[in-house]
Amino acid sequence: MIGTKVEDLAAGEKTRQAIEAARTQNREQILSITREIETVDVFNIYERHHEENGNKAYWLNHDKETEFAALGCCKKLVADDDRFETIKFSWTKMAEEAWIDNPFTEAGTGLAAFGGFAFDPEKKTTEKWKHFPAGMFVLPAFLIARHGEAYYATMNILVKKNDDRETIQDKWNSLHKLLQEYELDGKGSRISILAMEEQETAQWIETVGKAKQEIQNGQAEKIVLARELLICLDKAADTGQVVRRLQEQQRDSYIFAFEIAGSCFVGATPERLVKVKEGEVLSTCLAGTAPRGKNKIEDELIAKDLLEDTKNRSEHQFVVNMIRDVLDKYCSFIDIPAEPAVQRLKNLQHLYTPVTARLNEHGHLLDIAGELHPTPALGGTPKKAAVEFIRENELLDRGWYGAPVGWLDDRGNGELAVAIRSGLINKEKVSLFAGCGIVADSDPEMEYEETKMKFSPMLNALGVKK
Template identity: 45%
Template structure:
């Protein structure tokens, strides 16, 4: 048991139980305290023996990590989140008893999860463990923010519970989570790699260009899948460790549902909210990195002046501006993009800042922004209709918003690209590209091969 909670825990639980009205009712108690330094990955890995689902989120550029264990509460809705998730979230917060003097983003009552790319697309068994919109409030949460660590226990108590017994169960879990542990070796290897219908995918790219020529769309994003067979069951903590080392300018995430885990390293922020200050980013237009500094500079220069990539980027910039204009004030957008470098790729990048108006929430912005032209196309409905009809996979949570929000009014969501669904000793990896008027199917195919690299590299590829 964390010493600073030892004296308080039973008393807090004991005082809450008599106020629960009926046997069907519950009371959420959330207690957050600073703790000594602990590696969030070790905390995450230590829970692998508990049978509880785990979540992980990090933004290494900002020295920010969240590791969550178990499930105290869930927010599930069919379709896109809209106001229904927000209402359920507010209902949880309004009823909860919260002990949190720190008000640090990502600590306290935190819900982590995501939504499916297109709820109207026919579901396949691949994503059967992931709902359209699902957010989890973990039982045990470790947050690392600028080098400081905060630990949260979210307890759900019922009428008739015995405070001492509940506290002892929490102590038992904490002995596991805070035990000294080391991460296992990462020597997973690919036994077989199967590309799902690559020639049919190229044909769909060609079909998309014809639709664009007819004026039915300006851009259509098409994704494809590769399926991997591995030599052993994948240790998720080891994969996350590799991604943290190899993809330093990305959001690293993992959402575990039983034996399935959706993992990725995405560079693309959708929206961040700190109180009422909003930040969104446009990341569209892609090129590889150079083999040396001189070649890298030349590729960057070419990307900045490439008509196809600048057009693709401008689609996203204008969409974001239009999407948030009704919900925000003080919108600020730079006139030109800059280069955003990653290990394997570089992108055109434009930040968008604003102030959120009135009673609007982060879910209002998500609903307006998703899917961006970088993941769907433009116009939105026409491109989505084409994807729904012609794309050869069920995207599930790939290409969709994943992230977190907290009881302090902060939250952040990224677009789940550079990702894969790991299932024991198998995995599906996903990558896509934006098809415009003059797109060449072979070049688009090669672009997706580059985008598979971040996940392939940590799975033995």
């Protein structure tokens, strides 16, 4: 692994500088070393890695070009108030101060952090989300990454004042060892569901009626309401298996998993919030839903109806308008097609409008994310009124559901997806979440059916057939 021989890393200039700085400044320094490695199974590494009460994360972007296994924790950034700004500030500072030995320019190599945000920091949090704060990004101890056909390993280490070259070489050697150990094939056991319980179905439908009333009274134009499905398994879920099934079944989605002290937030989302790559900005408007047909012709007819349906089109247009307004502040050359297209997923179809733009000089991914979140695909319009309605009326704690998750690197590159089609796994207890956009002419029963479709990807990943 990592070539045929273990490189003498300690001889590197950055290593020397980090050790020297730790001594002279008498404080810990972050040292980050990246090298290209031979082909590995990134997911297998994620699946097999285990640290009691530790952190790990997995990310596979929707076009399958970027894949990360982020293992352990070198440094954790946590934020409460002003969370997007706080994370941006602390991440930028950390990146500036770190000693980074990364010979590659590819976005996502070198120093990169993984994490996300809670949907609404002002909502009272419940016990089950206790490990998922308002904002949290982790600089992993080890990062195994695939960018296209190239594979990289990164070690992030806190160099203390008494550390020497040997300490650093030992840690690098342990990364080698870990990669060798994980070269085995991983297959887990099956899980079965003991009980499944919808949370307050009748009340949920009532809340949809209340949201419609709010809209008819002119307090809001759109409000997204979510509901929760509680599942009890016969044994603690094999979260690796769940991720593996999501990968196999949800081919056009972002696959993510954030495991923190035994709790795992996992999902397969089709919705990009924002991506920045060398100043190029990509965002996605995704709202408006219909089922898949039984065959090609039925699929086409449903898609045509979806494109012509005024209720779904209005749901969608709120998202397009808001994303345009936010990007206008931070970008130039904004390109948004006038009409949506249809995006087909395994279990449903969505109205979809891709957005591209060029980031202005001082704009940052987290500035855009902070203003976009929640877009009217997850919050509503206007944002403030919708979020307040959700806070007061929704009977569940969304935690990280519906909020941005993803990664950031030290050069302003990164990607955040909207964490939908997801669930929180706490051993044998699982909470799945699904929501839908309520507009003036929503039918509560139909909205309920729509959320049912949106549970399918996670139910299938848990091994439940619809």
